[in-house]
Amino acid sequence: MYKRILAPIDGSITSTHAFEEALKIARDSDAMLQPLFIVDLQPVTYTAAATFYPDMRDALLEEGRRLTKEAAGRMAREGVKGEPRIAEVELTDDDIGERILHCADDFGADLVVMGTHGRRGFQRVLLGSVAERFIRLARCPVMLVPGREAEAQAKQAEEAAHVAE
Secondary structure, three states: OOOEEEEEEOOOHHHHHHHHHHHHHHHHHOOEEEEEEEEOOOOOOOOHHHHHHHHHHHHHHHHHHHHHHHHHHHHHHHOOOOOOEEEEOOOOOOOHHHHHHHHHHHHOOOEEEEEEOOOOHHHHHHHOOHHHHHHHHOOOOEEEEEOHHHHHHHHHHHHHHHHHO
16 A cells, blocks of 8 residues: 655645545555645746745745644644645746655655646646646656535536436
8 A cells, every 4th residue: 555645735625625535545554644835936027026026935935834734733633644845846947746746756655646626628728737747747646636616516417417317
């Protein structure tokens, strides 16, 4: 079974749901779990926004500390071993998917559990998908967990199909 599980978190409902799944797997297999928060600041040009760059970074680091502290608390309550990590995307060298890969390699992860927001069509083309990017790079198994909204929609569709039969 799995012994080292990495779970990227970002505070969204979807990543929270994925973290809960990672927590269950880690608890049931006595694995170490590493919640991972990525600080990603896109390059800022010399505009008025550039003056806020240190403040944005500080705010993201604070959010990461808050989320990883919450994750550590959940792990302690469930009796799951591991240490949360905060990592930063290097502005010129990588993106979030690559940073997750580096962290998975550093941790020696044998499973990565992450949420997928389920974007489709034009929105997916514009925004891309961290999960999709990571899965193309991954060197270990990846479990993608849809948000609860996706599960609810799937259940409604399934129930509607049974009613129609």
